[in-house]
Amino acid sequence: MDIPYTVAVRRDTGLNNGKIGIWLFLASEVMLFGALFASYILIRTGSPNWPRGDTVLDYRLATFNTIVLITSSVTMVMAWASLMRRKFGTFRIYMAATVLLGGVFLVVKYFEYSHHLHLGEYPSHSNFFAIYYTLTGLHMLHVFGGMVVNAYFWGPGAKLWEKNPVWFTNRVEHSGLFWHFVDLVWIFLFPTLYLL
Amino acid sequence: MSDHAATHDHDDHASHDPAEIDRHVRVYIMVFVALMVLTIVTVAVSRFHLSVPLAVTVALLVATIKGTLVAGYFMHLMSEKKLILAVLALTAAFFIVLLGLPVITHSNGFWIPQPAEAHTAAEAQPGAEHK
Numbered sequence: 001m002d003i004p005y006t007v008a009v010r011r012d013t014g015l016n017n018g019k020i021g022i023w024l025f026l027a028s029e030v031m032l033f034g035a036l037f038a039s040y041i042l043i044r045t046g047s048p049n050w051p052r053g054d055t056v057l058d059y060r061l062a063t064f065n066t067i068v069l070i071t072s073s074v075t076m077v078m079a080w081a082s083l084m085r086r087k088f089g090t091f092r093i094y095m096a097a098t099v100l101l102g103g104v105f106l107v108v109k110y111f112e113y114s115h116h117l118h119l120g121e122y123p124s125h126s127n128f129f130a131i132y133y134t135l136t137g138l139h140m141l142h143v144f145g146g147m148v149v150n151a152y153f154w155g156p157g158a159k160l161w162e163k164n165p166v167w168f169t170n171r172v173e174h175s176g177l178f179w180h181f182v183d184l185v186w187i188f189l190f191p192t193l194y195l196l
Numbered sequence: 197m198s199d200h201a202a203t204h205d206h207d208d209h210a211s212h213d214p215a216e217i218d219r220h221v222r223v224y225i226m227v228f229v230a231l232m233v234l235t236i237v238t239v240a241v242s243r244f245h246l247s248v249p250l251a252v253t254v255a256l257l258v259a260t261i262k263g264t265l266v267a268g269y270f271m272h273l274m275s276e277k278k279l280i281l282a283v284l285a286l287t288a289a290f291f292i293v294l295l296g297l298p299v300i301t302h303s304n305g306f307w308i309p310q311p312a313e314a315h316t317a318a319e320a321q322p323g324a325e326h327k
Contacts, residue, residue, distance in 0.1 A: 014277045023280050027287040034294045042298035054242065066235050074228045077270045081224070084217045180270045187262045191255035195242035 007166045022174040026181050029142075033185055036135055040192065043127050051128055053194040056121075058112060062194040065108050066186065069143075072101035073183040076150070076176045083169040088161055091172075095154040098179065102147040109140055132193055139189060142182045149175050227269045234262050 005017040013020055044050050053059065079094035116129070123133040153172055160168040238258045242251065268274045273281070 013279050015279060020279065020283075023283055027283055030287050030291055031294065034291045038294050038298050041295065042301060045298065059239065059242070063235065063239050067232065070228065070231045070235065073266060073270055074224060077224050078221065081217055081221050085214055177271055180266055183270075184263050184266045187266065188256075188259050191238055191242070191259055195238065196248070196251055196255055 007164065007170065016170060018170055018174045022177050026177065029181060033135075033138075036131075036138065037188070037192075040131050040135065043131055047127055053192075053196055056128065057132070057194050058115070059194045061108055061112055062190055065105050066190050068101050068105050068108070069183050069186050072098050072105070073180050075101065076179045080169065080173050080176050083161075083165070083172055086165070088158075092154060092158070095150055095172075099147050099151050099154060102143050102150070105143055106140060106147075109136065135189055135193065139182070139185055142178075142185070146175070146179045146182050150179065223269055227265050230265060231262055234258050 003017075007016060009016050075094045075097040079091050079098060082088070082091035082094055113133075121129050123130045153168075153175060157171070158168070160171070238255060241254050241258070245251075246254065273284070
């Protein structure tokens, strides 16, 4: 049985089901991160002493990670554009670059976390580190989840390209929307935690 | 309706011609350059050690510009259907309320009992605080 509206658009929404589905999911994600940002504001404004991010965190590593994640967003959208041009080989190169850049981001975060844990700066150390680990930890889980999905489309999931290239292109676009959202969240996390 | 029976009715993105995709790619590269420049601006401004309110304003302003570029061009919101934009507008409304909650709390919103008032109210009703 065919899954309906994976390629064709519904008359009532003007969209295929995957597109409306990923956007509804992203809307829920906005509220999830919004709740945590609200918690951050509440904790910070209620604290008599809140450290500037760059006095306790390495903003240079975070700047590097920002550049990595923005670059991965470009490679992701280029992967989709390659499929739109029917250039599957180029898609694979850009998608591999996207997954690898996600990996670089996580490796840098690993070193950052290791450094703080070595200094005894656990989440229980202070309110700052509690919200730092919560926000960045949840973001890292999203990066990892996006990497798994993108790696699937680079590897076994790419078989769909042979059977139904338009459907596959749509799936990559939807995966890309999630990846760009992860980038977007980091764009706000970076100054909030590391620079202010 | 079978999906394959209606493949002629793709969404807008699926019907782009190669020249249009090339134009999109040029835009992606320009957005990428703008995002890199704005990242440098964010870090450079933070080195001036501005007062906290000014630093927060500048940092969030630059982050909002960057976020708009990502959402508008990489996520194609500039050319997205009205239904998606309506869903996001509703999300944005609730998001603003969510972020407003701590701000209201911090500024002692008029309907939130002040600590002193709450204490006085508890004294006026013996045993009330144990309920």
